[in-house]
Amino acid sequence: MSFSRRGFLAGSSAAMAALATRPAWADQNSLYWQAGWETAPAEGFAPTEMTLVRGKLPEGLNGALYRNGPAQFRYGDKTLPHWFDGDGMVHSIRFANGKAVHTGRFVQTEKRRIEQAQKAFVVPGFGTEGDPNFAVSNPDAANAANTSVLRVGDDLLALWEAGSAFAMDPVSLETRGPKTWREDLKGMPFLAHPKVEPNGTIWNLGIGGSRVGIYKISPAGALQEFGLVDTGLASYIHDFAMTERSLIILVQPWVYKRNIPPFTASMAWEPEHGLKVLIVDKNDFSKTRWAEMPPRFFFHTGDAWEDESGTIHMDIATYENADFVEHGEADIISGKYQKPKTAPAQMAMAVIPKTGEAKLIDTGLPAEFPRIDPRYQGQVRNQVWMIDTSQRDHAPGSSIIRRLNWDSVTPDAHDFGREHMVEEHLFVPRPGSDNEGDGWLVGTTLNMRERATEVHVFDAMRINHGPLASFRAPYAWPLGFHGTWASA
Numbered sequence: 001m002s003f004s005r006r007g008f009l010a011g012s013s014a015a016m017a018a019l020a021t022r023p024a025w026a027d028q029n030s031l032y033w034q035a036g037w038e039t040a041p042a043e044g045f046a047p048t049e050m051t052l053v054r055g056k057l058p059e060g061l062n063g064a065l066y067r068n069g070p071a072q073f074r075y076g077d078k079t080l081p082h083w084f085d086g087d088g089m090v091h092s093i094r095f096a097n098g099k100a101v102h103t104g105r106f107v108q109t110e111k112r113r114i115e116q117a118q119k120a121f122v123v124p125g126f127g128t129e130g131d132p133n134f135a136v137s138n139p140d141a142a143n144a145a146n147t148s149v150l151r152v153g154d155d156l157l158a159l160w161e162a163g164s165a166f167a168m169d170p171v172s173l174e175t176r177g178p179k180t181w182r183e184d185l186k187g188m189p190f191l192a193h194p195k196v197e198p199n200g201t202i203w204n205l206g207i208g209g210s211r212v213g214i215y216k217i218s219p220a221g222a223l224q225e226f227g228l229v230d231t232g233l234a235s236y237i238h239d240f241a242m243t244e245r246s247l248i249i250l251v252q253p254w255v256y257k258r259n260i261p262p263f264t265a266s267m268a269w270e271p272e273h274g275l276k277v278l279i280v281d282k283n284d285f286s287k288t289r290w291a292e293m294p295p296r297f298f299f300h301t302g303d304a305w306e307d308e309s310g311t312i313h314m315d316i317a318t319y320e321n322a323d324f325v326e327h328g329e330a331d332i333i334s335g336k337y338q339k340p341k342t343a344p345a346q347m348a349m350a351v352i353p354k355t356g357e358a359k360l361i362d363t364g365l366p367a368e369f370p371r372i373d374p375r376y377q378g379q380v381r382n383q384v385w386m387i388d389t390s391q392r393d394h395a396p397g398s399s400i401i402r403r404l405n406w407d408s409v410t411p412d413a414h415d416f417g418r419e420h421m422v423e424e425h426l427f428v429p430r431p432g433s434d435n436e437g438d439g440w441l442v443g444t445t446l447n448m449r450e451r452a453t454e455v456h457v458f459d460a461m462r463i464n465h466g467p468l469a470s471f472r473a474p475y476a477w478p479l480g481f482h483g484t485w486a487s488a
């Protein structure tokens, strides 16, 4: 066949025309990162076996990884203005007999019922104005139930932060309804980051302005105690930390200033307040002390412990300011991605002595979603697992998980590769063992090339060896925030 310049140019211009008609997001990359922010089917995902694509499930790993995340991003041509306001979908990936089975269901909240009926985002939220005529009668009217999950008693709880937890059936994922811990606490805020002592006792906070409610819940799910402390500043509190003796309440300088929706518009970054730390005695909430660190924004701590001198150590993922939370990934939801100009979260260690100055030691390691071995919650330990937050040109998110040993500099990491977006990975203890780190790391990635969600299992102390097992679903589900593990 002879070369024809005319034919070549015709072919070339046809290719150019085809390129010009591709959607904008496809021009940015060949990977379908948008699958992470696509509305899930309203009926959810019926139990579906995932395909084993690598290795095999380790013996002894039986149970369910539960996760929660926003899963409603569009009504017609309207896109959700803030990632944090999507209706929660709870997922379970149940591991048994070498297999992994995925199920997903929307949490049937009042907000979802109203918006599904109107096919519109009408309820004001974290970063969504909603319909100005919609009156929020109580916090649960705006409850998206989309942030995390907690397994307690007979319930799986879908957690938000500004209203009730929502109880669900842990197997079918059918919604049972808002959880009331005590009649006088009906509708009270309940954070999405409860802390569970190794004996199963659950501690959590609920925030109302500068007042912080403290919940103490038995392993079976009965409220044992509820108390209040006042931080003096109406700060955004998404997470806290806990030692054996104390609750560590971080009062960051993103503070409530004015009563206008959405929540992000009511807040302001005022670094002059610093990052204050209120330390509350778990046995007597009236016994408190304060420490202060340099101003940082944060979502998540790993955990905290007290050494023999009473000094508190706490891993925390910090941001320079509140830019990320105010923005809320609105561009990404509407299909546009540009590598962020703001610095990503980085892992730090807070060191808070009994007296004297507290320190925040930056590691320079870009990371978020710190998780620890739950057998060491509140106790002296070394290990923390996290996901990398390095920013990429071709897609949002990162492809790397990391383990950090605070006692050594030996790095341990695994890179899934550029076609993956990695989500929180959880530590799962090996049954019958109590050595810190003896167990597995379990978590999900969105494989953008395959347009499918995968779940991976690692030897938690050797994540650089790669997954022991990986399973792939025959579809992708939207990215989520947090999860929990429940043994079979």
Ligand SMILES: [Fe+2]
Binding pocket: 147, 192, 193, 238, 239, 299, 300, 481, 482
């Ligand atoms: Fe969170």
